[in-house]
Amino acid sequence: MSTASVLVVDDEEDIRALIDEILSEEGYKVTVAANAAAARAAKAAGKQDLVLLDIWMPDTDGISLLREWSEQGVLDCPVVMMSGHGTVDTAVEATRLGAFDFVEKPLSLAKLLRTVERALDSARKQSVAGKGSGQSIITPIGRSRLMQGLREKVQQFAGYDSPVLLIGEIGSGRGAFARYIHALSDRADAPVVNLVAASLTDNNAEELLLGSENNGDVNNGYFERAKNGTLIIDELTDLCDQAQKLLLSVLEQKNFVRRGGHERVRFQARIVATAGTDYERAIDSGKLRRELVSHLNVLTAKIPPLREYAEDVPELLNYYVEKLVDTESLPFRRFGIAAQNRLRNYPWPDNVRELKNLVRRLMLTGTDEEIKLDEVEAEIGATAANSEPLVKQDLLALPLREAREQFERAYLQQQLQLCDGKVGKLAKRVGMERTHLYRKLRSLGVDFRSVGSDD
Numbered sequence: 001m002s003t004a005s006v007l008v009v010d011d012e013e014d015i016r017a018l019i020d021e022i023l024s025e026e027g028y029k030v031t032v033a034a035n036a037a038a039a040r041a042a043k044a045a046g047k048q049d050l051v052l053l054d055i056w057m058p059d060t061d062g063i064s065l066l067r068e069w070s071e072q073g074v075l076d077c078p079v080v081m082m083s084g085h086g087t088v089d090t091a092v093e094a095t096r097l098g099a100f101d102f103v104e105k106p107l108s109l110a111k112l113l114r115t116v117e118r119a120l121d122s123a124r125k126q127s128v129a130g131k132g133s134g135q136s137i138i139t140p141i142g143r144s145r146l147m148q149g150l151r152e153k154v155q156q157f158a159g160y161d162s163p164v165l166l167i168g169e170i171g172s173g174r175g176a177f178a179r180y181i182h183a184l185s186d187r188a189d190a191p192v193v194n195l196v197a198a199s200l201t202d203n204n205a206e207e208l209l210l211g212s213e214n215n216g217d218v219n220n221g222y223f224e225r226a227k228n229g230t231l232i233i234d235e236l237t238d239l240c241d242q243a244q245k246l247l248l249s250v251l252e253q254k255n256f257v258r259r260g261g262h263e264r265v266r267f268q269a270r271i272v273a274t275a276g277t278d279y280e281r282a283i284d285s286g287k288l289r290r291e292l293v294s295h296l297n298v299l300t301a302k303i304p305p306l307r308e309y310a311e312d313v314p315e316l317l318n319y320y321v322e323k324l325v326d327t328e329s330l331p332f333r334r335f336g337i338a339a340q341n342r343l344r345n346y347p348w349p350d351n352v353r354e355l356k357n358l359v360r361r362l363m364l365t366g367t368d369e370e371i372k373l374d375e376v377e378a379e380i381g382a383t384a385a386n387s388e389p390l391v392k393q394d395l396l397a398l399p400l401r402e403a404r405e406q407f408e409r410a411y412l413q414q415q416l417q418l419c420d421g422k423v424g425k426l427a428k429r430v431g432m433e434r435t436h437l438y439r440k441l442r443s444l445g446v447d448f449r450s451v452g453s454d455d
Helices: 013-025 036-045 062-072 088-097 109-129 145-158 174-184 205-210 241-253 279-284 290-296 306-328 337-344 351-365 373-383 400-418 423-430 434-443
Strands: 005-009 029-033 050-054 079-083 101-104 164-168 192-196 212-214 217-219 230-234 255-257 264-266 270-275 299-303
Touching: 005 013, 005 036, 013 029, 013 109, 029 036, 036 050, 036 062, 050 062, 050 109, 062 079, 062 088, 079 109, 101 109, 109 174, 145 174, 145 299, 145 306, 164 174, 164 290, 174 192, 174 230, 174 270, 174 299, 205 241, 241 255, 241 290, 279 290, 306 337, 306 351, 337 373, 351 373, 400 423, 400 434, 423 434
Parallel strands: 005 029, 005 050, 050 079, 079 101, 164 270, 164 299, 192 230, 230 270
Antiparallel strands: 212 217, 255 264
8 A cells, every 4th residue: 555645834933843753653655845846746746545734835825736736637546625714705615616625723633644545545545446537525514613513523423324313403504514414435446325215105115115026127225326335314204114115124124125036135224314303203203213223223322503603704704705706606795894793693493404595595686796694594584484392483583571481381381291281290390390381381371271181
């Protein structure tokens, strides 16, 4: 196995020397460059397997150099950006131009080595798969600690072959993380097949999953179409009972027989399934088979709702602006600071999917280059509904008293349901004296009698 060549581009001599020493000790062949001119010469002199590129340099900055290589079509290896004071705009631009990842200064040597290994491993897998499609791995966006930790977790999952269960709200990006796992795995050159669980019924599940044979004609089902690749099951709780039985049988026996056929076909796909945060209720109610879940949740990850990493909202806004300009030729617009700040504090009931749709609407309907606060207020105000669950209400747009009442009403209604309508049990759960709780429920208009009987 040949030694990987790494080009380190940084104007700080101490940084270059440190990285050179560390990577050389790990067995890499290292070339250093103090500026963009030296980097161009080093890249032209020989094939590099990876470039570590500083953003801020005196002659030509790293983003400009990355853009230059990208436009010239010579970006033939992964590039990891390095910066001690990067911004969201530079991060989005570098990602758009093809940067694999970022490392922040002061450098964590352990993280630097992990990133180098991942970048080289990704390049090897893409090389095996062939680069004819010109498609690069789309890394889920977000520089928050929460998203960085999640990316590291699923990157680790990609190295295994066990089933994965991704748990999260609708629109939170579960499918994107499922495809990310496939793209980083050893199966990346094989098919990734998406199965919408709700499309299966008790009548069609057998043929759609197992396939069929008729007079020698073979119609492959989902299990065979994903051969050697990944089968993504979208929303596990929507699987009908017959589909659950078939899937459980295949997972246990590792083979199946096509409908109308006789030969056993080996099951050779990896399964990545998604489920809502309330999937355990479906198990408790008998709608979802517990034994099936036990086969699929060998590895699990929680995909957080967007409101839990709101600091990444500006980066996501800019990312989707750039993406929609490139893919749909929409007119470029940029979010003003006030608009970005407002959206950082919006609860995003439908998560990243809602954010992308909001960006698209604003790019289609506005005329000025800058997207201002009043436009954002008009858009999110038009979609608000008082009847939505608590987490889907924009309480920050309400006066304090009204927001507090709505919060208390939604909170107690949901807690009451968890307590089967028993006010005594509710009082213990929320830490309130029962008489005071009765008064509070009446003042908020919560009809506890319609939920269940008291104990």
